[in-house]
Amino acid sequence: MPPISQHLLELFDAAGAPRGLLVSPELWAKVRDKILPTLEKALYELDPSCRPVPVEKPEPMAEWETLLSYWDFAYPPAYDVSCAHCGASTPDWRADDPRKFRLRNASLGGLVTFQCQACKSLILKKHFKKHLTVECQPYVERC
Ligand SMILES: [Zn+2]
Structure with a gap:
C-alpha cells in the first residue's frame, strides 16, 4: 500500500x-x-x-486520376472489384455508397489496391502492358 x-x-x-x-x-x-x-x-x-476509433484516411482519388491520365495499357480501365476471400463484389467501385471497396493506393506502375469493407482483405489489381492480374490478401490482425 x-x-x-x-x-x-x-x-x-x-x-x-x-x-x-x-x-x-x-x-x-x-x-x-x-x-x-x-x-x-x-x-x-x-x-x-x-478504444479510440481509428480515423480512416481519404481515398487517394488523385492517384487514381493520375494513373488514368497516363493509361497506356492495351485494354481500357475496369472498375469492377471482387473479393475472393468473402465473395463481395461490385461492377463499379466508384458508384457504391457506402463503398464496398475503398481505394487504398494507385501507382503509376499499375498497382491499384482496394480494401474490402466487409472482411478488410486487400485486393491487388496489377496492370501489366497486355494483361491484368488480381490477388486477394486476407486481412491479418496486427498485434
Ligand atoms: Zn472481402
Whole structure:
C-alpha cells in the first residue's frame, strides 16, 4: 500500500472495499508520460469500448486520376472489384455508397489496391502492358 500523502491517496468505501486512487495534479504531471501508455493498455483490456476509433484516411482519388491520365495499357480501365476471400463484389467501385471497396493506393506502375469493407482483405489489381492480374490478401490482425 502506498504511503498516505496529499499527492497519492488510495480510496476505500465505508465497507473497506477499494474504490480507486487519487493522484494530485503535481504528481500526475511528473509521471504522466511514463504511466499513461501502460494505463491505456490495461484500460483497453478492461474496457475495449473506450478504444479510440481509428480515423480512416481519404481515398487517394488523385492517384487514381493520375494513373488514368497516363493509361497506356492495351485494354481500357475496369472498375469492377471482387473479393475472393468473402465473395463481395461490385461492377463499379466508384458508384457504391457506402463503398464496398475503398481505394487504398494507385501507382503509376499499375498497382491499384482496394480494401474490402466487409472482411478488410486487400485486393491487388496489377496492370501489366497486355494483361491484368488480381490477388486477394486476407486481412491479418496486427498485434
Ligand atoms: Zn472481402
